C-alpha cells in the first residue's frame with residue numbers, strides 16, 4: 001500500500017529537552033499503524049506535530065492526498081479541514097455541557113457553515129441551511145448507532161460513563177470525514193470487554209462501514225492486547241527515537257523493544273502478552 | 277459553642293471594618309472639617325453581624341433534611357421560565373396602556389440594559405469571552421449616530437444600521453489583535469480598550485465636542501412624522517389629529533427600544549440553534565477540541581465579538597436619540613461593569629435570566645432612589661446574596677440546540693464558563 005503520511009526526520013525540542021529526535025516512519029493507506037513506547041517517549045508530541053498543535057523544530061510531515069500537504073507548515077484548523085487529519089486526545093476533550101448529538105454536529109461545522117456569510121444568512125432561513133442540517137443529523141445518527149449511543153443522544157456528553165466518552169470522541173473525530181484518524185490512547189481506562197468493542201470499532205473504521213469510505217488510523221496505545229490484535233504495523237519509540245518498526249510479530253520479538261520495556265521496571269504489559 | 281465563637285469572630289472583623297468606616301464621620305464645622313464619633317451606629321452594625329451570623333449558622337444546622345438539590349431547583353426554575361418569559365413579554369407590550377410617564381421612562385432605561393445584556397451575553401455567555409469594555413461599542417454606536425445625523429442630515433432609521441455596522445467594525449478591529457489572549461488577559465485588554473475609546477472621545481474636541489459632548493441630536497421619526505411637544509405640520513399629533521403631547525414620544529421611544537431588544541433576543545436565540553452559535557458554545561466548552569475539528573477559532577471568536585458589538589452599537593444609537601445629548605461621561609467603565617453584572621447575575625447564556633437581572637438591578641436601583649445612600653448598599657448586598665445562593669446566576673444551564681427526542685435542560689454544573 002502507498003504511504004499516506006510520511007514523517008521525515010521529525011525533531012521537536014522544548015528548550016533543552018529533545019522530545020522527538022530525528023524520527024522517520026510511514027503510515028500506509030488503509031492500515032492501522034500503532035505508535036508505542038514507554039511513558040514520556042514522545043508519542044503525544046508526534047501527534048501534536050502532525051495535527052498542528054506544535055510546530056516541529058525541524059523535519060517534514062507529508063500527507064499524500066490530493067496535491068499533497070506539508071502538514072508542518074499548516075495551521076491546526078486547516079489540517080483538520082483541508083488535509084483531513086482528525087484526532088482524539090489523551091485526556092478526553094468533549095464539549096461536556098453539550099449533548100452527545102451536539103458534539104457530533106459541532107464536528108460537522110465546516111460542512112454546515114462553509115463561510116461566515118452563509119452562517120449569517122441562515123439566521124433568516126436562507127442559504128439552504130435546513131437541508132444541510134438534516135444531512136448532518138443523519139450522519140450523526142449513523143455514528144451514534146455505530147458506537148451504541150443512540151439512546152443517549154440527548155444527554156450531556158459530560159454525564160456519559162468513561163468508556164462511552166472515549167467512543168464518542170472517536171465518533172466526533174470521524175464526523176469530520178478524515179482520511180487519517182489519530183487516536184491517543186483510546187483504550188486507556190477501559191475494561192476488557194470495552195477494549196474488545198473498541199478493537200472491533202477500529203477495524204470497522206479502517207475498512208469502512210455503512211457505506212462510508214475506509215479511514216487509515218494512527219494509534220498510540222499502552223494496552224498491548226489491543227495493539228497486537230489490530231495493528232498492521234508498529235513503530236516503537238523510546239526517548240524520542242525510533243527503536244523498532246515492523247509487523248506486530250517482528251516488533252514483539254525485537255530484543256531492543258523488550259529491553260526498552262523491561263528497562264522501565266514495572267512494565268508487565270508488553271512482551272508477555274505480545275509473545276503469547 | 278462553636279457557632280457562638282464563629283459569630284464572635286465575625287463580629288470582631290466587623291468591628292475592625294466598621295469602627296472606622298461607620299464610627300467616624302466628617303462634618304463641615306465652622307472653620308474646617310470636624311470628626312464626629314458615632315459609637316452607637318458601630319455597635320448596631322456589629323450586633324447585626326453577630327446575630328446574623330449566629331442565625332445563619334443555626335439555620336444551616338437545623339435546616340430540614342429534605343432540602344431540594346440544586347439540580348431539582350434548576351429544573352423547577354426552567355419550568356417556571358417557560359411561563360415567565362411570555363408573561364414578561366405581555367407585560368412589556370401592554371405597559372404603555374396603564375403606566376404613566378415616569379414608569380415608561382424607567383421602562384425605556386431597563387429595556388436599554390436588557391438589550392445591552394443580551395448583546396454582551398453573546399460574547400460572554402455563549403462564546404465565553406470575558407469582555408470588560410463592552411461600553412466602547414455602546415459609545416461608538418451613540419457617537420456614530422450623532423455625528424452621521426448631524427453631519428449628513430440623516431434620519432434615525434438610516435443611521436441605525438450604520439451605527440451597528442461601525443460598532444461591529446470596531447469589534448473586529450479590537451478583536452483581531454486581542455483574541456489570541458485568554459482569560460484575565462483578554463479581560464484587561466478589553467477594559468483598556470473601553471477606556472481608550474472614552475479618552476479619545478474626551479480629547480478629540482473638534483469632532484466630538486470633547487467633554488461638552490454633542491447636543492441637539494435629532495429625535496427618531498415614524499415614517500417621517502416628528503414627535504415634538506408643540507405639534508405643528510409634519511408632526512405625529514398633527515397627522516392623526518391628536519392633542520400634541522410629549523408622552524407620545526415617550527411611548528414611541530418605548531416601543532422602539534422594545535423592538536430593538538426583541539430583535540437582539542430573536543437573533544441570539546436563532547444563532548444558538550445554528551452552526552455559528554453552536555461553534556461559540558463549543559468554543560466556550562473547549563477551544564482545543566474545536567481546533568482539532570477544523571473550526572477556525574479566530575474567525576469564530578471575531579464573529580461573536582462583532583455581532584455582540586453590533587447590538588451594543590444599536591443600543592448606543594438609541595441612547596443618543598433618546599437623550600438628544602451625549603458626552604463621554606455616559607460611557608465610563610461602570611457601565612460595562614453594570615452590564616456584565618446583569619449577564620453574570622442572570623446566568624451566563626440565559627436570555628430570561630438577563631432580562632430579570634436587568635429588571636431587578638436597573639429597575640430596583642431607580643425605585644430605591646429615595647433611599648439615597650443606602651441604595652448601593654442594598655444593591656451590593658443583593659449581589660452577594662445571589663452569588664451565595666445561586667453562584668451560576670438566577671437562571672443557569674442551557675437547552676440543547678438540537679435533539680433527536682425531547683430537548684432536556686442541561687444543568688450548569690456540566691457546563692464550562694470558558695477560559696477566553
Ligand SMILES: Nc1ncnc2c1ncn2[C@@H]1O[C@H](COP(=O)(O)OP(=O)(O)OP(=O)(O)O)[C@@H](O)[C@H]1O
Nearest residue numbers: 014017019037038039040041042043044045046090
Ligand atoms: N509543551 C511541552 N513543553 C515542554 N516539554 C514537553 C511538552 N510536551 C511534552 N513535553 C515533554 O516531552 C516528553 C515527551 O512527552 P509526550 O507527552 O510526548 O510523551 P508520551 O510518549 O505521550 O508519554 P505518555 O505515554 O505518558 O503519554 C516528556 O518528557 C514531556 O515532559
Ligand SMILES: [Mg+2]
Nearest residue numbers: 043044045090
Ligand atoms: Mg501521551
